[in-house]
Amino acid sequence: MTVFEVVKASLVEVVPDVDPASVTAGRTLSDLGCTSIDRAEVVTLAMERLGIVVPISEFRDVNDLDRIVELLRTHM
Amino acid sequence: MSTVAVTGTGIVCAIGADVPSFTTALRAGRTGVVGTADGLAAPITWWSFDDAVAGVPEPLRRRAVRAAARAPQPVRAAVAAALQAWTGAGLPGAGIPGDRVGIVVAGHNLTARYTHELYRTWQERPAYLPARFALHVQDTDHVGTLSEVLSATGEGFTVGGASASGNVGIVHAARLVAAGAVDCCVLVGAVTELTPMHHRGFAVLGALAEPGGDPAAACRPFDRDRRGFVPGEAAAALVLEHPAAAARRGAAILATVAGYALGLDANRLADPDAAGQARVIRAALAAAGLAPHEVDYVNAHATGSRLGDETELASLHDVLGAAAGRPWVNATKALTGHCLGSAGVVEAVATVAQLTGGFVHPNPNLDRPIDARIRFAGPGPEPARLRYALSTGFGFGGINTAVVLARTADGG
Numbered sequence: 160m161t162v163f164e165v166v167k168a169s170l171v172e173v174v175p176d177v178d179p180a181s182v183t184a185g186r187t188l189s190d191l192g193c194t195s196i197d198r199a200e201v202v203t204l205a206m207e208r209l210g211i212v213v214p215i216s217e218f219r220d221v222n223d224l225d226r227i228v229e230l231l232r233t234h235m
Numbered sequence: 236m237s238t239v240a241v242t243g244t245g246i247v248c249a250i251g252a253d254v255p256s257f258t259t260a261l262r263a264g265r266t267g268v269v270g271t272a273d274g275l276a277a278p279i280t281w282w283s284f285d286d287a288v289a290g291v292p293e294p295l296r297r298r299a300v301r302a303a304a305r306a307p308q309p310v311r312a313a314v315a316a317a318l319q320a321w322t323g324a325g326l327p328g329a330g331i332p333g334d335r336v337g338i339v340v341a342g343h344n345l346t347a348r349y350t351h352e353l354y355r356t357w358q359e360r361p362a363y364l365p366a367r368f369a370l371h372v373q374d375t376d377h378v379g380t381l382s383e384v385l386s387a388t389g390e391g392f393t394v395g396g397a398s399a400s401g402n403v404g405i406v407h408a409a410r411l412v413a414a415g416a417v418d419c420c421v422l423v424g425a426v427t428e429l430t431p432m433h434h435r436g437f438a439v440l441g442a443l444a445e446p447g448g449d450p451a452a453a454c455r456p457f458d459r460d461r462r463g464f465v466p467g468e469a470a471a472a473l474v475l476e477h478p479a480a481a482a483r484r485g486a487a488i489l490a491t492v493a494g495y496a497l498g499l500d501a502n503r504l505a506d507p508d509a510a511g512q513a514r515v516i517r518a519a520l521a522a523a524g525l526a527p528h529e530v531d532y533v534n535a536h537a538t539g540s541r542l543g544d545e546t547e548l549a550s551l552h553d554v555l556g557a558a559a560g561r562p563w564v565n566a567t568k569a570l571t572g573h574c575l576g577s578a579g580v581v582e583a584v585a586t587v588a589q590l591t592g593g594f595v596h597p598n599p600n601l602d603r604p605i606d607a608r609i610r611f612a613g614p615g616p617e618p619a620r621l622r623y624a625l626s627t628g629f630g631f632g633g634i635n636t637a638v639v640l641a642r643t644a645d646g647g
C-alpha cells in the first residue's frame with residue numbers, strides 16, 4: 160500500500176459516507192466532509208498503520224491530502 | 236402528580252437485541268448469565284451495530300452510522316436502543332421541533348473499560364492514542380452522540396445514582412416532560428462495562444456471585460442459596476412524552492409513569508436500609524395516588540445479594556402491610572444480570588412488556604424462597620392482568636428510588 164492508499168483507507172473508515180472514488184490527490188479533507196477531529200483521527204490511524212510518529216504540532220493545520228501524504232513520508 | 240406517557244421502548248442486552256426478542260426471553264425465563272474470563276457475567280456478545288441499525292429509516296440510519304459506528308460499544312448500544320424506542324414511538328417524520336426533544340442518559344463511569352483496554356496501547360505507543368479519546372472518555376459522549384443522531388436540541392445531561400441510576404433517570408426525564416421543559420424526552424440507561432479491577436473490587440466486598448456450578452443458576456434473587464449479584468450489560472431506552480403531546484400526534488401510549496420518589500439514607504456505604512427504602516416506596520405510591528392493595532406487580536431491585544434481597548422484602552412488608560402477599564414479585568436481574576447504571580431502565584422496559592403483554596416473567600432460579608408470604612413468580616410465566624407496577628432501585632451510598640408504572644386504561 161502506498162502512503163496515499165493508507166490515508167485514503169483511513170479516511171473512508173473514519174467517514175463512512177464518503178465515496179471512496181472521490182478521495183483523490185488534490186482534495187482537501189474538509190471538501191470530503193471531514194471535521195478537524197476526523198482529520199486528527201485519519202492522521203493518527205495512518206501513522207499507526209505506517210508505524211511512524213509525526214508530532215501533533217506538525218499536522219495541526221494540514222488539511223489537504225497531498226500535504227498529509229508528504230508529511231507522513233518525511234517521517235518514514 | 237401529573238402522569239407522563241411512555242410511547243416507546245428499546246433494549247440491547249444479553250437476552251435480546253430488541254424488545255420483541257427480549258420479551259420472548261422474559262416469558263421463557265431465559266438467563267444470559269455465562270462464565271467469562273473475568274468471572275460470571277451477562278455480556279452483550281453476538282451483537283453488531285451495523286445489523287442493529289440496518290432497518291432504521293433514512294436519514295436516521297446514516298446519521299447513526301456517521302456518529303456512532305466507530306464509538307465505544309456502550310455508545311453504539313445506546314444509539315441502537317434509542318432508535319428502537321424512537322421508531323417504535325412513531326417519531327421519525329413526526330415533526331417534533333428539535334428544541335422540544337430532550338436527552339437523559341442514566342449511568343456513570345461508563346468509559347472505564349474503554350480506558351482500561353487502551354491503557355496497554357498508551358503505555359507502549361502513546362502517539363497512537365485514538366484522536367477521539369478526549370470525546371469518547373467522557374460519559375457525556377452518549378448525550379452528544381444521541382442528540383446528533385436524533386437532532387435533539389432541548390435539554391440533555393447524564394444522571395447518576397449507582398445501581399439506582401436508571402430510576403434516577405426516569406425521575407429526571409419525567410420531570411423534564413412534566414415541567415414542560417420538553418415535549419419528548421429520550422431516556423437511555425447506558426451500558427456499564429466492568430474491568431477485571433471492578434470485578435475484584437465488588438468481589439472483595441462480598442457482593443459478587445463467585446463462579447462455581449452452572450452459570451445459569453448462579454444469579455438467585457430471593458432464594459435461600461443466593462450468593463451475590465452477577466454483572467450484566469444492557470442499554471435500554473424509553474421515550475417519555477406529555478400525554479397531551481402524544482395524543483396530539485396520535486401516538487399509542489404503552490404505559491404511564493404514574494409516580495416516583497428518590498431519597499438518600501445519609502449513609503455512604505453499601506449498607507441497605509429498609510426504612511429508607513420504605514420511605515421512597517411509600518412516597519412513590521402516594522404520588523401515584525395508590526393504596527397498597529392496588530399494586531399488582533413489583534419488579535424488585537433484587538440483585539441476589541444476601542443482605543439486599545432480605546432488606547428489600549422488609550421494606551415491602553413495611554409499606555404493603557396486609558397487602559404484601561397480593562402483588563406478583565419477580566427479579567429481572569436473574570435473566571439480564573445486574574446491569575448497574577442501566578438496571579432501572581432495563582426493568583422499566585421489562586415492566587412495560589409485562590403490563591402490555593399481560594404476564595409476569597418467571598423467577599427461574601427461585602427454588603427455595605426466603606419469604607413464604609410473598610407471591611413470587613414461579614419457574615414459568617404467569618398470565619396476569621396488571622394495572623399498577625412498582626419498580627425499585629437501590630444504589631451504594633444509600634440512594635433509594637421507586638417508580639410506579641401504570642397500564643393505560645384503554646388496555647394499551
